[in-house]
Amino acid sequence: MEGPWVSNLLEPFNVVNQTSVNLTATSQAVYATSQLANVGNGFFGYAGKTVHFRGIGNVTSAATPGNFGLAILYGSNANNTGTQLCSVLVTWTANQANTTFMFDFWCKCRTPGSSGTLVCEGWMFIQGTSIIQNAFSAPFVSTVNLLTNPMYLSPQVSRSGSTLETCNMYDIFYESVN
């Protein structure tokens, strides 16, 4: 062992598919809260604390999907609730059935405490559409209360179009990197 900063997979460990979500114009949670790791209550207790998380699922677009959006919210995992740490937006290819969708993000604490700060960066990949990184735009550094409990890094999706698009996630893991 080279130091105390070992990495750990955070519980719970996801072993079931999630319920398919019909996308709307506002962010919706795509995982049941029971499948997400609680990162509240001082989990981000020191500057530099980092969590890596990755999800996999599939998405279906119809005739006019518009843009596909993925946002990472720090909050309760309720739809469109919490602090949006970052987002990714891509023009979504129409009429793509059950294409694989995955995302990969790293969230780092810059300041712990009740007026803490988090930075979240990553990418998403929709087969048939694109692989795209999140923009480094405001709020690149988000001020949040890191002492409340429970709190989650909640992936949420949306679309700007007008047809019936769906998202069905299969798996997610959260790895505490240090």
Added chain:
Amino acid sequence: MDGPINTNGAFYCDSKPPFRDRSGSSTSLTTSYVAYVPTSDIPWFPANYFYSGKLLYIRHMFQTTSAATPTAFFVELMFGNNTNGNGTQLCVAGITWTANVTAVQCTCDFWVRCRSTGVSGQFFTYGVVWLGTTGLIPIPATGGISNVTVNTTQGGYIAPQYFRSGSTAETITHHDIFTRAMN
């Protein structure tokens, strides 16, 4: 070690030996799956190693050369004895392969999640294949992902196998592979 372990639970991530320390030699691809990763390079998962929720991460680095009509490059991850085409296929993808690209770097990443154990245990597996010059696709690319039945009361290796569907002299060179027990 310079302090107490800073842990968020009992589920440490560990790299699994053996640890690769050399490259392989260039080998021709055929039209059926071949286990290009030597068994001496990959860990053996003993009987009843897996529990529900157990997650593995595997990365394979290699290089390929395509000729005039490579058609498609196929990758699968197999649970078995690491011999050609034998075992349980955990996931698969095919990618239309750009012709006449020489010695390009390639990477495959896989995640294997045990969803249940036993004689009819269930594995959920996915990944990404990145062929230099050709592109990047998920494994699988479309159609959703289904659980695969695996007998977890028996041991086995988990390793990728590859083939090409075309007719010319494509090659693959195995460079490195590592396996991480994520929990």
